[in-house]
Amino acid sequence: MAAPKPYIKVLEQFMSFIDGITYTIDKDDDGNPIIPFTQARLLEITDQDIASYLNNKAFGTATPTVNDYPIYCRSDTLFYHKKALSMFMPRQYMTWDDVTKIGNPTKSRAANKVIEVVKKHEVQGTGKPSNARRAVEWDEFKNVLAATREFYSSRHREEVMILLLTILTIQWQFIGRIDDMMRLATSTVLFNSDHPFTLYIKMCWSKNIRTERDSPTQILFASMDPAIIATSAIGRRSFSSSSSSSVEVAKSSGGGGAGFFSRVSSFLVGAGLTALVTEFYIFKEVREGNVELLRRHKEIEGRIAALEKKK
Known part of the structure; x- marks a missing residue:
C-alpha cells in the first residue's frame, strides 16, 4: 500500500534530522514518490533516534x-x-526489543515515554496551548446573524438571507450540526396543539443517530429577541418560499412589478404575523401563569391567617 503524501513528508523530516542532511524526496514520471532510503538504512534506525526526533x-x-x-x-x-x-x-508489526534492538523502533518505550511526558506538561499547563475548535460564543453568534442580514440585504438577496437565518437560529436552538439543518425535512415541523406558542421538530439525519428512538421529537420555543427567534424565521421562510412561486408566475405572465410586490408583501406578512402570534401566546401564557401564582399565594396566606387565629 502506498504511503500517504503527508507521511512521506514526515519521513523526509525525520531522516534529515538524524543524518544531518536536508533530503528532498523526488517523484517519478507517474507522480509517485521515490524513497531514497534503502531497507538496510531503515533497519539501522533505533528507538533513541525516534525519541530524539520527537523530543x-x-x-x-x-x-x-x-x-x-x-x-x-x-x-x-x-x-x-x-x-x-x-x-x-x-x-512494522514487531514490538521493539530493548535487548536485541530489533523490531519497530516507533513501538518502543523510549518513544512512548516522550509522548507521555508531553501529555503531562499539557495537563500542567506548561505545554503548547491547544488549537482545537471551541464552541461559538453568544456575542459571536449575534455578529454572524447581523453580518448575514447586512451582507444579503444590501445585495437584495432576501431569500438567501431568510434561508440562512432560519438555518442558523434553528441550529443554535437545537445545538445541532450544520448537516442536520441541511437535511431537516419540512414534514417534521409540526404544530403543537397543547402549547400553540411552540413547534414540534424531529431531527432524523444526525450522524450520531443509529436508531429511531435516539431521535425523539423536540419542542422549539419562541424567543422575545427578534434577532434569534427561530419560529419567526421558519414563518418568514415558509411565506418567502410560497411567494417565490408567485414571483415566477408573475414573471411568466409579464407582471414583474406585481410579482415583486407580492414577494415583499408576503415576506412582511409572514414575518409580522408569525412574530405577532408568537408574542401573543407567550404573553397569554405568562399572564395566566402569574394569575395562578397570585391565586396560590392568596390561598397560602389565608391558611396561615387561619392557623394564627386558632393559636
Whole structure:
C-alpha cells in the first residue's frame, strides 16, 4: 500500500534530522514518490533516534532538561509523526526489543515515554496551548446573524438571507450540526396543539443517530429577541418560499412589478404575523401563569391567617 503524501513528508523530516542532511524526496514520471532510503538504512534506525526526533519536535532539542518545556507541538502531533514513521519501518508489526534492538523502533518505550511526558506538561499547563475548535460564543453568534442580514440585504438577496437565518437560529436552538439543518425535512415541523406558542421538530439525519428512538421529537420555543427567534424565521421562510412561486408566475405572465410586490408583501406578512402570534401566546401564557401564582399565594396566606387565629 502506498504511503500517504503527508507521511512521506514526515519521513523526509525525520531522516534529515538524524543524518544531518536536508533530503528532498523526488517523484517519478507517474507522480509517485521515490524513497531514497534503502531497507538496510531503515533497519539501522533505533528507538533513541525516534525519541530524539520527537523530543526535538516538542522541546526544540533532542536532549531536553527539566528546564525545557514542550512549547513547539502537542502530544497529538507527536503521535501522528510516530504513526507516520511506523509505516516505513521494515519490521512494522514487531514490538521493539530493548535487548536485541530489533523490531519497530516507533513501538518502543523510549518513544512512548516522550509522548507521555508531553501529555503531562499539557495537563500542567506548561505545554503548547491547544488549537482545537471551541464552541461559538453568544456575542459571536449575534455578529454572524447581523453580518448575514447586512451582507444579503444590501445585495437584495432576501431569500438567501431568510434561508440562512432560519438555518442558523434553528441550529443554535437545537445545538445541532450544520448537516442536520441541511437535511431537516419540512414534514417534521409540526404544530403543537397543547402549547400553540411552540413547534414540534424531529431531527432524523444526525450522524450520531443509529436508531429511531435516539431521535425523539423536540419542542422549539419562541424567543422575545427578534434577532434569534427561530419560529419567526421558519414563518418568514415558509411565506418567502410560497411567494417565490408567485414571483415566477408573475414573471411568466409579464407582471414583474406585481410579482415583486407580492414577494415583499408576503415576506412582511409572514414575518409580522408569525412574530405577532408568537408574542401573543407567550404573553397569554405568562399572564395566566402569574394569575395562578397570585391565586396560590392568596390561598397560602389565608391558611396561615387561619392557623394564627386558632393559636
